[in-house]
Amino acid sequence: MTSLFLSLFSALLLQVKPDCSNVPDVEDRTGLCKSCRELPEHLLDCEDVLDLSEYNKTYQEDFVEKYGYGCKKMGGEARDDVQTTKVVCKSIDSFTCFWKPDPNEKGNLTDNKFLSEFEKPCIRYTGHYFQSTLIYSILLGFLGVDRFCLGWTGIGVGKMLTVGGLGIWWVIDIILLITGNLTPNDRSNWETLY
Template sequence: MELDFRWEFVIVFVMYFYGVSSQSQCHLNISAPYVSHSPLVPCEFLPMDFLECSDPIDLRGNDTAREELKYGCSRWGGNRYEEVQMSAVNCTVLPNIECYGNRTFQKEGFPCIKYTGHYFTTTFLYSLLLGFLGMDRFCLGHTGTAVGKLLTVGGVGIWWVVDIILLATGNLMPEDGSNWMPYV
């Protein structure tokens, strides 16, 4: 009987000890050097699934500010990969994800592309069917030239054909500088 009491005491003591220690918060010493064989991964190496990143900063064409900050977008979009600017953004590790280092940091390699709901297929159909009324230019946000196209009935047909060619070659884009939505 006495042996059972000792084991119960040991079990209760161990449960109490581990119960209290599991509720305490573990604070990492960030100034300590990183140990490569530890179970924690540096926060910068986490995949995007574990990060929440902000949108790139719009510098509104100010290339000087981009050179000073070393990040941000002075222009948006582009038709080819080489034309698209890349920027760094601020990323924060999601809650309950453990990693080593600062939980908020800058991550490189985000494209300066924004989408505002302009579909190429829809705009091209507007241009083919109602382009003589300027519907394609209204759709893209070119309001001034759209009114001119409407009043001249597509520039007596010439402006209408020119806009179809400009759309097909990628030279007529949305006014706000956004890219076409990638899917129809």
């Protein structure tokens, strides 16, 4: 009986959200009314990094200057090549936090959204594995399967109709893949194996 009472009480306690809208200043906040900017990343619902790489350089610089976030270049081979950017976040629905717009913050963020204090890498993963693509290229590259898998459909059709360029194109694509010059068409990074 006692355990039933405790479980019901804890379920009710978890449903109660504090009302942080009437907290006037930072000094008056208590433990339940933290600033949304102070929350750890696992309590935030953040958008993906914003890809600006398809736009011209002037638009990229103007957007980053105006709003304070965005990726001018996606991906990279080495860690130093990968850019980082802030992302737009808000607190998760089941958690209430104190939110007040920052007058120094760039852009026009509404609906309790704000720029994160942390930065995320400008990387996109879309399910392309280097190992499986290399196996496809070695075993079925003469039919263009490797190009189809990477999203290079037009080149894949040409490779299939010419039977891998009579074998020459087939070998060249294996070399391009191993040297890192043949990558996914959507400019995403290779998925990592854990």
